[in-house]
Amino acid sequence: MALKITQKGEKIRNFIISLFDDKNELTCSEISAKVMKKFEITQNTVRKHLQNMSDQGALNKKPKENSNRLLYSLPSPEFHSFEYDAKSQDLNEASVWIKDIEPLLSIQGVGCKDILNVSFCEIFNNAIEHANAKKIQVNLLIDALHTMIVVYDDGIGIFKKIKEDLNLADEHLSLIELSKGKFTSDPKNHSGEGVYFASRACDYFLIASNNLLYTRATHKPLGLLQDLDVSQQGTTVIMRVKNNTSNSSRKVYDKFSSVEEGFFKTKVPVRLLRYKDEGIVSRSQARRLLARFDMFRVVELDFEGIDMIGQAFTDEIFRVFKTNHPEVEIQVVNACKNVKDMISRTNNTVR
Numbered sequence: 001m002a003l004k005i006t007q008k009g010e011k012i013r014n015f016i017i018s019l020f021d022d023k024n025e026l027t028c029s030e031i032s033a034k035v036m037k038k039f040e041i042t043q044n045t046v047r048k049h050l051q052n053m054s055d056q057g058a059l060n061k062k063p064k065e066n067s068n069r070l071l072y073s074l075p076s077p078e079f080h081s082f083e084y085d086a087k088s089q090d091l092n093e094a095s096v097w098i099k100d101i102e103p104l105l106s107i108q109g110v111g112c113k114d115i116l117n118v119s120f121c122e123i124f125n126n127a128i129e130h131a132n133a134k135k136i137q138v139n140l141l142i143d144a145l146h147t148m149i150v151v152y153d154d155g156i157g158i159f160k161k162i163k164e165d166l167n168l169a170d171e172h173l174s175l176i177e178l179s180k181g182k183f184t185s186d187p188k189n190h191s192g193e194g195v196y197f198a199s200r201a202c203d204y205f206l207i208a209s210n211n212l213l214y215t216r217a218t219h220k221p222l223g224l225l226q227d228l229d230v231s232q233q234g235t236t237v238i239m240r241v242k243n244n245t246s247n248s249s250r251k252v253y254d255k256f257s258s259v260e261e262g263f264f265k266t267k268v269p270v271r272l273l274r275y276k277d278e279g280i281v282s283r284s285q286a287r288r289l290l291a292r293f294d295m296f297r298v299v300e301l302d303f304e305g306i307d308m309i310g311q312a313f314t315d316e317i318f319r320v321f322k323t324n325h326p327e328v329e330i331q332v333v334n335a336c337k338n339v340k341d342m343i344s345r346t347n348n349t350v351r
Helices: 007-021 028-039 043-056 093-104 110-129 158-166 172-180 194-201 249-256 283-290 311-324 337-344
Strands: 025-027 060-063 070-073 078-085 135-142 146-153 204-209 212-217 224-227 235-242 265-269 298-302 329-333
Touching: 007 028, 007 043, 025 028, 028 043, 028 070, 043 060, 078 093, 093 110, 093 135, 110 135, 110 146, 110 194, 110 235, 110 249, 158 172, 158 204, 172 194, 172 212, 172 265, 172 283, 194 204, 194 249, 249 265, 283 311, 311 329, 311 337, 329 337
Parallel strands: 265 298, 298 329
Antiparallel strands: 025 070, 060 070, 078 135, 135 146, 146 235, 204 212, 204 235, 212 224
16 A cells, blocks of 8 residues: 655655665665664664565565575666557546556555656546547656656647647747646646646656657756757657655645636746747737736746846736736746846836
8 A cells, every 4th residue: 555655754765765876785774874864763763664665665675694684675677568549439548547557556655646647647638639649658667766657649749739729820839838727629628737737746747749848847947848859759748756755736736726716826937938049028929928827817927047038028918918917916936137127117016
């Protein structure tokens, strides 16, 4: 049975695993001495962590030769691959998860399983219903620290699909819409929230399609858009989560939604507007960014990586849009002094 792991437990378990960087095998006393010193906990507490990890299969243990002491080691990485007929009437994400994926997840904590379950089902469902694909391939990679699921389909490509559905001028603009959330080509059956929340729940999240790559990693900038050298037919999505994470999909949902309002807040990286060496200066760029902002009550603009913005761009967002949509609160984060100064000329309440 998967364990619910606290934030401190996550740190302890990941530290224990890191001790094997230099050695393939360690005794209980070798592990305990280092963990007790770093976290100021008792030997019994360390032993409980080791017992739980070995019960889950996250650590192997065996008696040391000619000794009554135990030796611990990391399990070998696992790789599993599955292929599905995307046109099959019987194919659905829930049955694939229950039959093929979940039985292989024995060393993961509750939080890891929860995030992977929610994220995988959303991505796999998109591949079935929106990609117009013939086949879907799923790869599962498990090591001592992480579990990674890769979903590939040979369909139209997610960025091209968004471009066509919204009649955008360029596939690069699809990334901006995807990063906002609430985008769906089938509003009767889908909320458009799945990819948004999956990308924020996973420790590492990547979408590659039609020469474009979008990534997001925990504690790193919210989005990276770049051109690939080799064409990626269809869509590949990579989701990676720490086995011992204390995070959960509920915690992520609570940051951006509530029972009363639903999905009310979004966070958008402004740098996704930049195409090659293009500056962030014009009203047209601002209007691209502002599209569908009126679907949210709070919009957080992340200016990380932006050194300067133009007056027209700023005016369109912080005067024109704000005047026309007073119900939408626009928050600014990670802005450098130049950006703050420009915004302050039209809005003196920069956060």
